Amino acid sequence: MRTKIVAGNWKMNKTQTETVTLLNDIILNYNKNSATKLIVAPPFVNLSKAVEICNNTNIIVAAQNMHQAEGGAFTGEISANMLVNIGINYVILGHSERRMYFKENDALLANKVDTALKHNMMVIFCFGEELKDRLENNHFNIIEYQLRDALFHLDKNQWKNIILAYEPVWAIGTGETATPEQAQEVHHFVRNLIDQVYGFETSDNVSILYGGSVKPDNAKQIFSKQDVDGGLIGGASLNANEFLSIANSI
Numbered sequence: 001m002r003t004k005i006v007a008g009n010w011k012m013n014k015t016q017t018e019t020v021t022l023l024n025d026i027i028l029n030y031n032k033n034s035a036t037k038l039i040v041a042p043p044f045v046n047l048s049k050a051v052e053i054c055n056n057t058n059i060i061v062a063a064q065n066m067h068q069a070e071g072g073a074f075t076g077e078i079s080a081n082m083l084v085n086i087g088i089n090y091v092i093l094g095h096s097e098r099r100m101y102f103k104e105n106d107a108l109l110a111n112k113v114d115t116a117l118k119h120n121m122m123v124i125f126c127f128g129e130e131l132k133d134r135l136e137n138n139h140f141n142i143i144e145y146q147l148r149d150a151l152f153h154l155d156k157n158q159w160k161n162i163i164l165a166y167e168p169v170w171a172i173g174t175g176e177t178a179t180p181e182q183a184q185e186v187h188h189f190v191r192n193l194i195d196q197v198y199g200f201e202t203s204d205n206v207s208i209l210y211g212g213s214v215k216p217d218n219a220k221q222i223f224s225k226q227d228v229d230g231g232l233i234g235g236a237s238l239n240a241n242e243f244l245s246i247a248n249s250i
């Protein structure tokens with residue numbers, strides 16, 4: 001049985017005061033008996049506070065990024081070791097905004113993944129095509145290379161620490177979602193690819209989340225698809241009611 005996951009990517013939103021309010025709201029209202037794993041990813045400065053608040057709950061706190069080096073002269077950056085030391089064991093890597101605005105490429109992401117795994121962290125690895133790739137019907141190629149170049153050097157055992165998130169760039173923050181069929185088609189393609197390289201056990205166990213304008217009113221349909229194991233939520237994760245309504249849609 002694959003783990004069902006709903007993760008909130010807060011991006012550059014919420015002060016520490018707002019973080020406390022939002023998390024308390026989520027904790028007060030979330031379904032403690034649900035088998036769905038709930039993850040929140042606030043900005044770096046609020047991670048410690050988030051860990052403190054989520055202590056003794058089932059809610060997991062993740063970072064949105066980290067540097068690939070163990071430490072050193074990298075002004076403004078955060079290492080895996082620093083994250084683990086404050087109780088963060090999950091990290092989002094490869095988000096399209098990191099790829100687009102900070103020029104993160106597959107080779108760099110392969111390094112980041114290696115560093116995270118060395119620290120025994122769980123990686124939520126994002127991938128997905130841009131609009132032009134889809135219009136040219138080249139999206140399967142793009143996705144295959146993104147995964148091959150960043151993840152296919154891993155051994156089978158390391159895949160236990162990988163969660164995938166398919167996020168078509170054209171659907172992020174645009175209000176335009178992939179249809180449930182489009183999501184299923186890509187998720188199925190990705191699971192097949194992993195099956196070819198690593199075999200059935202690995203491909204059947206990896207959770208593949210969908211991200212891109214998931215909202216309370218479309219979550220159920222998207223999550224109903226066989227190869228969609230949950231969602232990575234941006235905008236709608238900034239509101240406790242919306243986030244929990246999405247989490248309850250699995």
Ligand code: PGA
Pocket residue numbers: 009167171172173174175211212213214232233234235236
């Ligand atoms: P969105 O963002 O839900 O606001 O489209 C998703 C994401 O970037 O992870």
